[in-house]
Amino acid sequence: MPLSPPAQPGQSLAEIETPALVLDLDAFERNLVAMAAFTQAHGVRLRPHAKTHKSPEIALRQIAHGAIGQCCQKVSEAEVLVAGGVGDVLVTNEIASPTKLDRLAQLARSARIGLCVDHAEGVREAAEAAARNDVVLDVYVEIDVGGRRCGIAPGEGAVRLAEAIARSNTLRFAGLQAYHGAAQHMRSIDERREAIERAGYAVRNTAERLAHAGLNCEIVSGAGTGTHELETQSGLWNEIQAGSYIFMDADYARNRQADGTPFRSFEHALFVLAGVMSKPVPDRAIVDAGHKAAAVDSGMPIPFRREGVVYTKPSDEHGVLTGDPIALPHRGDRLLLVPSHCDPTVNLHDWYVCMRGLHGPDAHVEAVWPVAGRGALT
């Protein structure tokens, strides 16, 4: 028994069952246009990250605006994207499982498919899976550019992996995966600039060694919403993997504000619509959106255009609003929350309730899109 969507096309904001994930289509479309303009003006490819949205509906709109395909973190996400009509998917991750590699290789019969490696065993296993399934896979060597997560150290070790890939009949060496995850959420522009400068040294060093070894490093892929201008300016990356720009969460917005450049390019387009279920005392209102409706790993969601109201103390299914008693909403009221971190928030919901004119008097539901890849973990 699948759960029913919280809204139907044509309904007003007041008719949506809460809590619900609400997409402001107008702001979303402006974000699509802004990133397309940026990447086209700078001559870099855009391969947006689908771990943010998990939706072929959104992926196809990004591609219609010039994106060359999608990237994602999981084989199951790639399955959802290819089933939804995406023709070029890169899994920006290591896959240490023959059964997952088989599933990925099967996708390569109908789409261009890439993955990352940071270990010789990964090359061998990917080559075997591609051979078993009679396909060719694009393989990127992931180098650790400072994030201290996956990735081989920059330099000769990376060249050895690229050579092993190039020797395989079933793999194609496609380039470098050079994503600095930790830099995305550094608060000041100076910290982010320094981190991406260091990442650039690692990329340059490795790329030069690859060239010296006679290997064609066609693509250097990486960069997120938090740093993509820096990678682009460096001239070293030629493919951008930003994901959050379509939605803009509260944490990225805080960085933009710290930079003194609030919302230069992107607007909040994603919200959790919450309802007030109880207001037991004048200075406390309880909403029906807690941990299970808005992720709190990067801080609390922010009440949107509710000056003086603070969301605090979430539990599984409750959030506590405190602050100025005059500003606090009443029992039965609704309000929009800006998620602190979009990606895990989207993953809690089954549906995007897509609105036109969200902040105006004629706000209405235009469409309801499934979060088709929600829970795609394997």
Added chain:
Amino acid sequence: MPLSPPAQPGQSLAEIETPALVLDLDAFERNLVAMAAFTQAHGVRLRPHAKTHKSPEIALRQIAHGAIGQCCQKVSEAEVLVAGGVGDVLVTNEIASPTKLDRLAQLARSARIGLCVDHAEGVREAAEAAARNDVVLDVYVEIDVGGRRCGIAPGEGAVRLAEAIARSNTLRFAGLQAYHGAAQHMRSIDERREAIERAGYAVRNTAERLAHAGLNCEIVSGAGTGTHELETQSGLWNEIQAGSYIFMDADYARNRQADGTPFRSFEHALFVLAGVMSKPVPDRAIVDAGHKAAAVDSGMPIPFRREGVVYTKPSDEHGVLTGDPIALPHRGDRLLLVPSHCDPTVNLHDWYVCMRGLHGPDAHVEAVWPVAGRGALT
């Protein structure tokens, strides 16, 4: 296109696709028996909380062990439970939406259904929904016993609400909802004892006033896994709403350890099985379970029986293991993580992979149960 389960009955631990939510059926069944024995010995009703498990499969096993029904937080959870065969469901929450109240009232045609109120408007709206749908609803007055979330102040205001319920033709005053959420995770037994003592004063005061007003307060419901012995010992509560006892998460285990009574009654039965996708340096291993596989609102998940290994720095789809290089697992290895907070972790997964003999040499998948109420938000 629904996502496929990560395992099939008969498979071994090594054949499960990671990450996966793994239920140790042996420990789970011992936990069922232990709580049944406790509540029966003390003459209190057990109404386990389904927000923990979101599964009729589990609910029906609790009921087979003597539970009188289920409680839950959301109307959509109640819909899943009733559809799965549960005949008695209490929504331990306020519902400030006529459409949700209609959905709840419709369930009362085939099950005994209760809800909570903390405001006169809530009584009126519930009565109207029951009348529209030609049913009778059980209504509990929620009093704030110290959690500072929902609930009217104990005392005369609560009596006024109970009187309004009792006057209605379509509502039945069923008792008090007196749940101290904040007390569940207080670290020391002394803090929890003091919190529940104060909650007990609030219950006694309100119950005496109800009796004075001639109202029969049949049920006082509340208590969670963290405090249920205290409410039971008080003699004031006669219905226990514990949920987590079936799984026991790391945070509750930390409390038990702080008490000097580690695992007196309940065992860890729920795990996230994670795979090591990368080990770029000897003192860092990266697993495929991050924010989207294990909730971190109550701290990091704990590697199970992996002395010297610490899970740290989760990102969306990665977790970093650090610690003793000799103890760290290798690329391709699997390990069990004990979730820090079961409820939001379960809500990230679509399937329970139910294992027999999990920690022994013959560990195998006995069944795969859907998390039928995952994402039931409204």
